[in-house]
Amino acid sequence: MTIADQVTGSTIAGTANPAETKPRAAAPAISLPAIGERELRLDLFRGLALWLIFIDHLPTSLLTWFTIRNYGFSDATEIFIFISGYTAAFVYGRAMLESGVVIATARIMRRVWQIYVAHVFLFTIFLAEISYVATSFENPLYTEEMGIMDFLKQPDVTIVQALLLRFRPVNMDVLPLYIVLMLALPVILWSMKWKPDVTLGLSVVLYAVTWEYDLYFSAYPNGFWAFNPLAWQLLFVFGAWCALGGARRMSRILASPVTMWIAIAYIMAAFYVTLTWYLPQLSHLMPKRLEQWMYPIDKTDLDVLRFTHFLALAALTVRFLPRDWPGLKSPWLRPLILCGQHSLEIFCLGVFLAFAGHFILAEISGGAAMHALISLSGILVMWGVAWVISWYKRVADKSGAKTKNAVGNADLAGGG
Amino acid sequence: MKAKVLLSLILLCGNLAAPSARADDAAPAAPAAPAAPAVPPACELPSYLLSSESQLPKVADAVKAGKPLEILVIGSRSTTIPASEDASYPARMQAILKDKLPPSEAVHVSVEIQSKRTAEEAATTFVKLMEAKKPTLVIWQTGTVDAIRAIDPGDFRGAVTEGVAALQNAGADVVLMNLQYSPRTETMISVPPYLDNMRVVAQEHDIPLFDRFAIMRQWNDQGQFDLFSPSRGPELAKQVHDCLGRALAQFVFDAAHLGPAQQQN
Numbered sequence: 001m002t003i004a005d006q007v008t009g010s011t012i013a014g015t016a017n018p019a020e021t022k023p024r025a026a027a028p029a030i031s032l033p034a035i036g037e038r039e040l041r042l043d044l045f046r047g048l049a050l051w052l053i054f055i056d057h058l059p060t061s062l063l064t065w066f067t068i069r070n071y072g073f074s075d076a077t078e079i080f081i082f083i084s085g086y087t088a089a090f091v092y093g094r095a096m097l098e099s100g101v102v103i104a105t106a107r108i109m110r111r112v113w114q115i116y117v118a119h120v121f122l123f124t125i126f127l128a129e130i131s132y133v134a135t136s137f138e139n140p141l142y143t144e145e146m147g148i149m150d151f152l153k154q155p156d157v158t159i160v161q162a163l164l165l166r167f168r169p170v171n172m173d174v175l176p177l178y179i180v181l182m183l184a185l186p187v188i189l190w191s192m193k194w195k196p197d198v199t200l201g202l203s204v205v206l207y208a209v210t211w212e213y214d215l216y217f218s219a220y221p222n223g224f225w226a227f228n229p230l231a232w233q234l235l236f237v238f239g240a241w242c243a244l245g246g247a248r249r250m251s252r253i254l255a256s257p258v259t260m261w262i263a264i265a266y267i268m269a270a271f272y273v274t275l276t277w278y279l280p281q282l283s284h285l286m287p288k289r290l291e292q293w294m295y296p297i298d299k300t301d302l303d304v305l306r307f308t309h310f311l312a313l314a315a316l317t318v319r320f321l322p323r324d325w326p327g328l329k330s331p332w333l334r335p336l337i338l339c340g341q342h343s344l345e346i347f348c349l350g351v352f353l354a355f356a357g358h359f360i361l362a363e364i365s366g367g368a369a370m371h372a373l374i375s376l377s378g379i380l381v382m383w384g385v386a387w388v389i390s391w392y393k394r395v396a397d398k399s400g401a402k403t404k405n406a407v408g409n410a411d412l413a414g415g416g
Numbered sequence: 417m418k419a420k421v422l423l424s425l426i427l428l429c430g431n432l433a434a435p436s437a438r439a440d441d442a443a444p445a446a447p448a449a450p451a452a453p454a455v456p457p458a459c460e461l462p463s464y465l466l467s468s469e470s471q472l473p474k475v476a477d478a479v480k481a482g483k484p485l486e487i488l489v490i491g492s493r494s495t496t497i498p499a500s501e502d503a504s505y506p507a508r509m510q511a512i513l514k515d516k517l518p519p520s521e522a523v524h525v526s527v528e529i530q531s532k533r534t535a536e537e538a539a540t541t542f543v544k545l546m547e548a549k550k551p552t553l554v555i556w557q558t559g560t561v562d563a564i565r566a567i568d569p570g571d572f573r574g575a576v577t578e579g580v581a582a583l584q585n586a587g588a589d590v591v592l593m594n595l596q597y598s599p600r601t602e603t604m605i606s607v608p609p610y611l612d613n614m615r616v617v618a619q620e621h622d623i624p625l626f627d628r629f630a631i632m633r634q635w636n637d638q639g640q641f642d643l644f645s646p647s648r649g650p651e652l653a654k655q656v657h658d659c660l661g662r663a664l665a666q667f668v669f670d671a672a673h674l675g676p677a678q679q680q681n
Contacts, residue, residue: 059602060633130604137600137646141653144493145598147532147564148605170606214570223566226606284469288619295616300569300609358603362644 040328040337041321046083047340050350051379052076057171057354058378059361061371070278072270073297073309077174081232082310084178084343085239088185089192093244096189105186112182118348119175123162126169129355151221161220168219171351173226180217180229181236188237192244200246203237206230211301224300231301235310254318263312270309335383342389346382353378458640459659465631466663468624468671472589475672478552484522485513487668488551488588490538492560493531494596503654506555508661509668516669526551534562535572539579546586553668554583555626557593559610569609576617590623591668597632599644624671631663632656 052067053076069075088108096104134149151158151167161167165176191199209215210230217225242250253259273294276282297303327333339346357374364370478485489495489506496504510525517523528545530538535558546554556579562572576592583590594614595607611629618625635656636643645652 057603059599126603133600133604138648139600139645139652140498140648140650141643141656142494142596142598142600143498144560145564145596145601145605147561148601170603216568219566221565224568291619295619296569296573296612355603362600367639 039323041317041323041325042083042087043337043340044328044333045079045317045340046087046343047336047338047346049076049079049083050339050343050346050382051336053080053174053347054350054354054378054382055375057351058357058375059371061368061375063372063375068313070274072267072274072313073303074306074313077227077299078235078302078306078310080174080343081177081181081235082239082314085181085236086243087239088182088236089189089240089243092185093189093192093240096193101186101190104189108182108185112179115175115179115182115344118344119165119172119179120163122172122175122348122351123169125352125355126172127159129359130169132359158220164220166218166220168226171354174347176225177227177229177232181233184229184233185240188240192240196241196244196246200237200241203234207234207302216300226300228301234302235307254315259315260319263315266308266312267316270305270312335379335386338386338390339382342386345389346386349382349385350378353381455662456659458635458655459662460640461631461634461663465627465634466667466670468667470618470622470624470671472553472591472624472668472672474587474589475553475668476674479517479521479672479674482520483552484524485517485553486549486551487513487523487525487553487555488528488545488549489525489555489557490528490530490542490545491555491557491593492529492533494560495527495529495557497650497653497657500650500654503650503657505657505660505664508658509665510661512662512665513668516665517674532561534565534567534575535559535579536567536575539575539582542579542582543586546583546588550586551588553589553591555591555593555664555668556580556583557628559595559607559614563595563605563607563610566606569613572610573613573617576614577620580617580621580623584621584623589672590621591626591671592618592623593626593664594629597629597636597643599636600646624667626664626667628660631660635659 052069055063056067056069056076058064064070067076092104092108095107130149131152134146134152137146158167165179168176188199188203191202207230210228215230216228217230219225238246247254273286276286294305297305299306328337357378360374361371475485487506487510489509491506495506501507504527506525506527510523513523513525514521526549528549530541538558558576558579559572562575580590580592592614594611598605607629615625632641632643635641640659641652641656643652643656
């Protein structure tokens with residue numbers, strides 16, 4: 001969320017820890033927030049986004065009612081991409097100022113490679129799952145749906161297309177989007193270093209052009225990418241812009257009560273609209289003209305309604321959840337924050353667990369109780385693994401020098 | 417302090433939504449017309465899944481005038497059950513409609529299978545098809561092939577819009593029917609964009625949408641049918657199609673306002 005905000009302005013003095021700050025801070029063309037304590041709100045909300053994405057990937061259940069997509073236009077993906085843009089700009093922007101464009105680009109490319117490998121790993125699991133279903137499931141009710149197995153007939157083509165990121169099964173769309181955005185990051189940062197506002201402006205222009213001329217990334221065997229990077233880059237670049245000082249400049253706007261009330265009104269309106277999806281009895285209260293103008297609310301191209309809904313949520317979050325909120329240190333939020341701190345690993349784990357959850361639900365029809373159990377144990381597993389990873393970082397991999405990780409840390413840079 | 421305000425706001429939203437959702441689930445089956453045959457418990461559905469604001473004026477006129485009711489189902493492989501045509505939902509719908517309507521009313525349902533064709537490919541055949549069959553009502557079931565092939569949802573919407581226009585221009589009432597709920601392939605086929613776009617087209621053209629997806633999911637969630645079942649036998653398919661046929665007959669009956677009043681005429 002727009003977690004940047006007043007944060008940087010108000011807390012630098014208090015939290016900047018000289019021991020952690022690299023001595024040769026260049027005089028920047030863009031202002032970077034001081035490196036201090038980790039911005040726990042970023043971790044918190046990214047962790048939350050990861051949990052919500054996991055729950056949304058499972059079949060609908062009672063828990064699904066707790067995910068934000070049921071209460072408005074935007075969902076966890078928006079949070080995730082925004083925070084990824086924010087943290088990536090924060091970490092690699094600093095690297096670019098301190099070590100130059102080449103080094104920063106090299107580091108970004110290493111990260112891109114990690115995300116790519118993670119994607120291929122997930123694809124392998126998907127392949128195993130779909131092959132299993134193809135060989136064991138022959139319900140005559142679904143002969144038509146089994147047409148999806150046709151691609152198993154030409155694994156050579158399919159696998160190569162998957163490696164080219166053109167064949168992406170359902171639920172595996174976020175990592176390719178993230179890879180493309182990270183590939184563009186050196187250019188984005190380089191341009192931000194020059195003029196952040198112009199960069200954001202260019203991003204808006206690209207977004208508008210994408211909508212106007214219907215640009216898209218093609219996919220295999222046909223169709224297009226489910227998350228169009230040409231549109232979603234807006235959220236990523238906006239996150240980067242916030243991280244590099246934009247948020248601080250917006251702090252006055254964010255603090256104004258007018259903004260707050262607009263945001264509240266918009267969120268309530270969006271909530272009402274969403275309600276009509278679940279309670280069709282209400283839908284006759286919706287003006288037909290409004291419906292025609294509004295629908296469909298396009299996720300592929302990041303509909304303006306979704307983007308503004310995210311902005312409204314972010315504005316409220318930043319207002320009501322200050323950076324130094326003591327609750328961030330509470331043990332109750334610890335699991336979320338831990339997950340948010342190892343986002344790439346936990347994201348992949350979440351996709352895997354969703355596959356596994358589907359599998360278990362299919363094999364053991366345990367009904368709602370089983371469903372809830374799977375969701376909860378999935379979240380517990382995510383928490384446990386996040387804990388183990390941080391234990392590795394803290395204890396097992398202890399190489400002496402870098403115990404506190406703020407600089408150039410790939411986790412902070414935001415995993416897929 | 418402020419955080420608490422936000423939290424309570426969220427909880428409030430949750431509370432607002434939760435009871436209404438439950439109210440939905442608890443809603444009993446549609447208030448069936450008294451003359452209609454009893455609905456088997458397995459087929460029960462909340463009434464909102466069987467109601468539509470849009471109407472079927474031509475069907476209503478045909479029944480009022482005592483003309484035969486010619487219904488054409490344009491579908492795909494999921495319209496039928498392999499080797500059990502008589503148990504498929506179009507055949508069941510015909511049987512139920514005959515029961516519901518006065519004995520003098522002739523009802524004939526024909527089926528046109530567009531196997532492995534997208535909405536766009538299917539729509540190209542409509543003009544000729546309508547000339548040959550001249551139906552009063554067309555039930556167009558589509559979307560599955562488009563979802564499997566991941567056709568651009570915008571293109572899909574355009575194709576459905578054109579198809580519906582072609583059917584209406586040929587002088588028929590149109591009902592759109594969306595995809596099956598298929599939990600086993602949920603991780604492999606992305607269905608929501610196609611459901612959404614069919615809903616939009618139905619809204620734009622003011623035609624009834626038979627929400628097969630939501631109906632089947634309701635049955636699965638309520639435990640009436642286990643749609644995860646890997647069973648190779650045709651029993652489950654037959655039962656589901658029987659219920660679909662009943663639901664569809666009820667849906668058409670209600671959308672055309674063929675209530676008891678008309679029956680007495």
